[in-house]
Amino acid sequence: MFNPSQDTNVSSSVYDGRAALQELDATKSGVRGLVQSVPVIDLREVDHAAVVANVRRAAADWGLFQVTGHSVPQELVAAAQSMVRTLFHDADGGEGTLKGRLYSRDPNKAVRYNTNFDSFESPVTNWQDTLYIITDPEVPGALGELPKNGRVLWLRKTFEAHAGYLVRIAIRGTWPQGKLLGRHRLQSGPDMLACHYYPPCPEPEHAIGMVRHSDWGFLTVLLQDQIGGLQVLHNDTWVDVVPIPGAFVVILGDMLQMVSNDNFTSCEHRVVAKRTGPRVSIASIPTQAGSTRNYGPVKELLSHTRPPLYKETLASVYRKHCASIGLGNKGVHDFQI
Numbered sequence: 001m002f003n004p005s006q007d008t009n010v011s012s013s014v015y016d017g018r019a020a021l022q023e024l025d026a027t028k029s030g031v032r033g034l035v036q037s038v039p040v041i042d043l044r045e046v047d048h049a050a051v052v053a054n055v056r057r058a059a060a061d062w063g064l065f066q067v068t069g070h071s072v073p074q075e076l077v078a079a080a081q082s083m084v085r086t087l088f089h090d091a092d093g094g095e096g097t098l099k100g101r102l103y104s105r106d107p108n109k110a111v112r113y114n115t116n117f118d119s120f121e122s123p124v125t126n127w128q129d130t131l132y133i134i135t136d137p138e139v140p141g142a143l144g145e146l147p148k149n150g151r152v153l154w155l156r157k158t159f160e161a162h163a164g165y166l167v168r169i170a171i172r173g174t175w176p177q178g179k180l181l182g183r184h185r186l187q188s189g190p191d192m193l194a195c196h197y198y199p200p201c202p203e204p205e206h207a208i209g210m211v212r213h214s215d216w217g218f219l220t221v222l223l224q225d226q227i228g229g230l231q232v233l234h235n236d237t238w239v240d241v242v243p244i245p246g247a248f249v250v251i252l253g254d255m256l257q258m259v260s261n262d263n264f265t266s267c268e269h270r271v272v273a274k275r276t277g278p279r280v281s282i283a284s285i286p287t288q289a290g291s292t293r294n295y296g297p298v299k300e301l302l303s304h305t306r307p308p309l310y311k312e313t314l315a316s317v318y319r320k321h322c323a324s325i326g327l328g329n330k331g332v333h334d335f336q337i
């Protein structure tokens, strides 16, 4: 069990059955207490140190958690979801349409739309379309062709202001020695939105919404609607990330695993296909496109008994590697020493 007062080595615990029983006993919740549920962290909690400790525990035990009590109003969350669903994905596609014009597999296009970015690399096809939006207005073409630009810009601002804050708090919470963060700036903020669309699936038992994978970057912040389907792998069991209206889902990625030298591990997650829908989710993903520094295990975490487990790499190199092997293959293994 993770001990929040311990600064390093959070992943090397040995399962202690008696301690687990005592813990269950202490919850006084009976066997229902055995049902695993994804941690939910309420930012309205007045004790800030408790919030940070909860984030650390959730990150170490699950690699994924939900955040409520952030300051993004529910109506704005709903407006963002409906903009993505109705203004874009539900609109007709094909030659001559906006969707047709944006359909592209060129990762350098600031706004692009496609079915499965890795169709030609991955053996599995997801039941999913995605609209990618680079939200940095400095990037040529960013937002340009989208309808209702104002709302997309608003969406960017919302994510960058609020998700950026969550990313910072989550990193501070997950990072073993918070003060190191200043010197090891991990990510500058979200600069790409991946707006996923999962239409109702006639045969969900023969399909997958999004195949099992871990995210390549440091952290992903995700907004999902009420349909459900996102699951996280926890203790070899797939656990539903039950939708909470307006909550952000925070997901630890591979780069965090590498720089923390396995003190934290990126979580595997997937989306199951459903007969109901469509489902929409909006993931904010930092692309680290302009980053020129090499990332590797942070020196302060290393010793002669804890040698570095990963080679140093540019974020862009790691990202390209992950794209080249397709979702479903954990790229970190290829960077092990």
Ligand SMILES: O=C(O)CCC(=O)C(=O)O
Binding pocket: 194, 196, 210, 215, 220, 222, 224, 230, 269, 270, 271, 281, 283
């Ligand atoms: O749609 C979802 O809930 C998950 C999306 C996801 O895992 C991703 O964008 O990496």
Ligand SMILES: [Fe+2]
Binding pocket: 213, 214, 215, 220, 251, 269
């Ligand atoms: Fe993901």
